[in-house]
Amino acid sequence: GNSVTQMEGPVTLSEEAFLTINCTYTATGYPSLFWYVQYPGEGLQLLLKATKADDKGSNKGFEATYRKETTSFHLEKGSVQVSDSAVYFCALSGTGFQKLVFGTGTRLLVSP
Amino acid sequence: SQTIHQWPATLVQPVGSPLSLECTVEGTSNPNLYWYRQAAGRGLQLLFYSVGIGQISSEVPQNLSASRPQDRQFILSSKKLLLSDSGFYLCAWSSGHSNSNQPQHFGDGTRLSIL
DSSP: OOEEEEOOSOEEEETTOOEEEOEEEEOSSOOEEEEEEEOTTSOEEEEEEEOSTTOEEEETTEEEEOBTTTTBOOEEESSOOGGGOEEEEEEEEOSSSOOEEEOOOEEEEEEO | OOEEEEEOSEEEEOTTOOEEEEEEEESOSSOEEEEEEEOTTSOEEEEEEEEETTEEEESSOSSOEEEEEETTEEEEEESSOOGGGOEEEEEEEEOSSOOTTSOOEEOOOEEEEEO
16 A cells, blocks of 8 residues: 655754755555645644656745655755744655545754 | 634543534535544544545544534544544545645644543
């Protein structure tokens, strides 16, 4: 079945550092890929998405590229801020009905 | 624009008591609706989804049930809560078109504590 694997957290960075959160997936067909962010005590917000190979999703300085050859969708940001501290979830949606499969989430802690 | 509302935001219930969590969506029609549970420090587990009124699919056998009495209303229930039902419950919706490109949009969640 479909699955998503994310790097273990927490990821601890200083403000303005470069961020990478790794995400790899296993899926049949051509899934759509998503990154969601969850701030403390809140629900999930869609951060970005990519729907086909080589697509780059971007939002709020974050970006991720759909790499079919490596089955990856790593999240990157060039300069993180304290306000980026949150839990980040990678997810995929297989072909057909939109049942999302989530990774376990990666907590990001950014210190001033 | 579309909005999703969940209530209550927090709930403390004794073991064995009933449960009813409600979720409503505004600004769209015939959405797909979902209930997830997030255990502390863990990922999201899909509990139920619905593609239309009265149509409920269960992903995991458990102590919970779901109902969709109206197009934009999704209810999560239990007759007798267990300690293991504690967690953060999230409702979500997506466009009713059967297209995996459409993202899901989440409510703010209900934190349920069972004593």
